[in-house]
Amino acid sequence: MAAAGNSKKGVQDGHRARKRFGQNFLVDYGVIDRILGAIPGDGPVIEIGPGLGALTVPLAQRGNRVVAIELDRDVIRHLRVKLDAEGVGRQVELVGQDALRLDLDALCEAQGLTPPLTLVGNLPYNIATALITRLLQQSTRIHDMVFMVQREVGNRLAAGPNDSAYGRLSVLTAMHAEVEHLFDVPPEAFNPPPKVESSVIRITPRAEPLVPPAEQARFETLVTAAFAQRRKTLRNNLKPLMPASTIEASGIDPSLRAQALDIPAFLTLARRLDPSS
Template sequence: MSELYQHRARKRFGQNFLHDAGVIHRILRAIHPRADERLVEIGPGQGALTEGLLGSGARLDVIELDLDLIPLLKLKFGLEPRFHLHQGDALKFDFARLCGTPHSLRIVGNLPYNISTPLIFHLLEHAGLIRDMHFMLQKEVVERLAAEPGGGDWGRLSIMVQYHCRVEHLFNVGPGAFNPPPKVDSAIVRLVPHETLPHPARDPALLERIVREAFNQRRKTLRNTLKGLLAATDIEAAGVDGSLRPEQLDLAAFVRLADHLHARTEEHRPPE
């Protein structure tokens, strides 16, 4: 075996390489890629999923940060005309440069746990270009993504992702499917951006701010945690009970709070 194929997983990149053929097949079946599609794989690693994605006949762009993996990927797939390799950081990558057609990109990735949340937020900035996303993530992260109001997993990540996407927790994957095996269970999640937002906010940045402030002290009531943004009377005027804790509110309620804050801000904006 050549040295290229003896690449060791790097802890600083959060690398755990998928090797279980049954899990790989199950993931590919869930994605169900087709020949006329534009696929983007984030962190292809040693190409466990890459081969199956290319086998569909689709165009495949892959984004890999680890310079030591670039020669391996070029050796394996470089002669395939539908394979396009981008060396760089997916957190800084401009996905709009790959395709400008709305809802056309299909994103796939076995994401390092240490960047999964910021990367998902980065991708949501391009939600209008994305048809769907299939990710391998830490199981606890997937449970937070798919959470419902009222439980301990419901929080900023759940709300902001569900504002933009429909979330499906597809199946779990044990540590033995990876080399080296991680110390946590993993799961596959499907995120499908809404073509029409179910609860559109007048200013999504204000929604993000409301949600962040609310969950900064999640054990306190909304009346206390949002007092720097909204008075108790404003919370009530938005149709929300100020004595509730943030995890008791659904997405629609947070949007009402954000819209009320937006209206108050506009009222007090000086005329131009």
Template sequence: MTHTPRKRFGQNFLRDEGVISRIADAIHPQKGEHLVEIGPGQGALTEALVTSGCRLDVVELDRDLVTGLLAAFSIHPGFKLHSADALKFDFATLADDGAPLRIVGNLPYNISTPLIFHLLGFAPLIQDMHFMLQREVVQRLAAEPGNKAWGRLGIMTQYHCEVEQLFDVPPEAFYPPPKVQSAIVRLAPRRERPWPDCDESRLKQVVQAAFAQRRKTLRNNLKGVIDDAGLEALGLDPGCRSETLALADFINIANATADSTNAEKG
């Protein structure tokens, strides 16, 4: 399939057969499973997925790639192509067979974060997700408290999913080679959370406020959200920075402030 990579779509096509094989092994698709590939590009990974006998839906934005993908893979009965923008795509429409979705993608770096947040909205329908991302983004997804990579992306993703950083992929595995290092990550939506559920919209508000200015303290960033006494009642030091707090701490703040907001409304 001949195609000139388009910068506006953030296209870097995977070419290294060894890397392709390693990614396919990590995904390990099985006959009868339902996979969804986002941005199949020239079909480097698509071949390894569809020949497993799985049902495979692919979502491709670049219409110039559609004809080649259909010519290469329509022979497989489980293959279906959707010419659409993954950021706007309703993935719930694919969950019509009762099988959990397994999402796969070499995600363009410029849309990776908003696309992950979009997909988290469908977490109950998803078994797992395997993504090729900029390594810095993977490090943020897999970060732990106390690490400077710990922030909104990792907190909200880990609220929904278990995160596992699998392996790095060098720039020379792509055409054209990107200017950044890449990595593969596995996200597995949690069926049971090890902490109480909370109002997710409130949690998002708390986390966004807490990391509005990373160098400032909780006291400053959460002014208007919770006072010093409220933080201390949760066992938190108002003078510490947000990056030192665990996910459970943010959930406790969200729950505490949601309760007070509801009480004020009542």
């Protein structure tokens, strides 16, 4: 996230936002304050995509140690200058790395951090889903995550059964974590303004996943098949995996669509799969 600066479209503190990195710099101080209020305490924070420091600087100023993950070396160069100018350079460690390859165990060892961790960030829309999915695979190392994402993605992450946004992503996220929608952010809060609305969400990993680890691979296979074609019924979508009679024997109506099922129902069906599936 980046602080307010040059008003020229797409330019902040001398850096032009790069489309290939999905950069949209946050410039609305009211939004920044609301995000800060959603991040509890003064402990260490891992920030993904710090931009030019809109959130990095105030976090460091209030006493948080910030480990910022940034791929764009030009952004890193500009941010180092800004952090030093603000007098918080020693509070922030800049790590030049692709967030999609982030290994929290390795990061903790390198930076002397002790899990569970708080992660924050304005996630590039083109990697948000893949990144959150990767981080949830490391959920035992995470206390919570406060992220800005495209509103459509936020809705899908937070959706429950019978919600129009409920789908594969909703189910596989809910297996590992609870998702809370905090507030929406309009395009004009950014420079350059994105073409979509954004949402700030909190993702809190569960102490224990709702699906035992040994069963998660089959569960994901089942859920992926069930949502393969949203308009089709379980009878049709699950036909390659099981007959309608097996669905009925599980106590589930095969004429239902996948968005009507909760996690226990999906798990019941997953347990009916051939182990070799």
